[in-house]
Amino acid sequence: MSGVLKKRHLLPVLAILLAVVLATAVTLGRQPGETVVRALKALPDNVDLALETIDYTHLVDGVRRWRLQAERVERRAGSEGLEISMPRLTLFDEGGDDLGEATAATGWVKNDYSRVHLVDNVEVEHRSGYRLYTARLDFDQASRMIVTDAPVRLVGEKLELLGTGLTLDLANEKLLVPADVRTVFRP
Numbered sequence: 642m643s644g645v646l647k648k649r650h651l652l653p654v655l656a657i658l659l660a661v662v663l664a665t666a667v668t669l670g671r672q673p674g675e676t677v678v679r680a681l682k683a684l685p686d687n688v689d690l691a692l693e694t695i696d697y698t699h700l701v702d703g704v705r706r707w708r709l710q711a712e713r714v715e716r717r718a719g720s721e722g723l724e725i726s727m728p729r730l731t732l733f734d735e736g737g738d739d740l741g742e743a744t745a746a747t748g749w750v751k752n753d754y755s756r757v758h759l760v761d762n763v764e765v766e767h768r769s770g771y772r773l774y775t776a777r778l779d780f781d782q783a784s785r786m787i788v789t790d791a792p793v794r795l796v797g798e799k800l801e802l803l804g805t806g807l808t809l810d811l812a813n814e815k816l817l818v819p820a821d822v823r824t825v826f827r828p
Contacts, residue, residue, distance in 0.1 A: 695725070699754060699782065704737040706782070709750060709757060722751045730757055730780060732811060740811065741767040743778070743787075755782045763789075771797045775807070785811040793818060801825040 698708040711725035728748040732740045746761035757780040765773040765787075774796070778789040787809040795802040795818070802825075804818035 695723075697754065704735075705733045706737075706785075707732050707757075707780070709754075711748070720752075722749050724749055728757070728759055730759065732780075735812065739768055741765060743780070756780065757782075769797075771795060773807070778807070787811065792821075799827045801827070 693713060695709065695711045695714045699706045708731040710729040711727060713726035715724045725748045728745055730743040734740045743759055743763060743765040745759035745763045748757060748759040750757045760777045763775045763778050774794040775789050776791040778787055780787050789807050792805050793807045802818065804822040805820040806818060808817045
């Protein structure tokens, strides 16, 4: 269980909230037919659900593991996940303390929230001050791993590391860059 709701209950709850908003509009005497038509026309093709913001915190045994915030979320018909705009993924260590944060232009989260995929201008900032830049990365909740096969750039106060690919084990705080590694140390 995560927060108050189980993951599989999120979409039905959102549908109920939408129904309540529409019912309130009818009750208050607004022009509901016009409002509904405008809202439906604003949705892109094949979008079942769209929200302007999302703020989801994943808990394990009452301890924060990660938090996903996004400016816009869309669920397309037949999709196995949610498309997210301007995602901010905050990661927490085993004790629930802030470990770091990843941001991107777009992304995707699996329906059961077990995987988050970030794309376009991905930037990760670790609590130690290191920054990681890449084109895309995947976060897997079960393994607590972040991976990418894209080129990466890791920048610290006295270090810059370039390479291709990355595996970051959050549980053990271990990093592997498997290919094309170049490092610059600054005095």
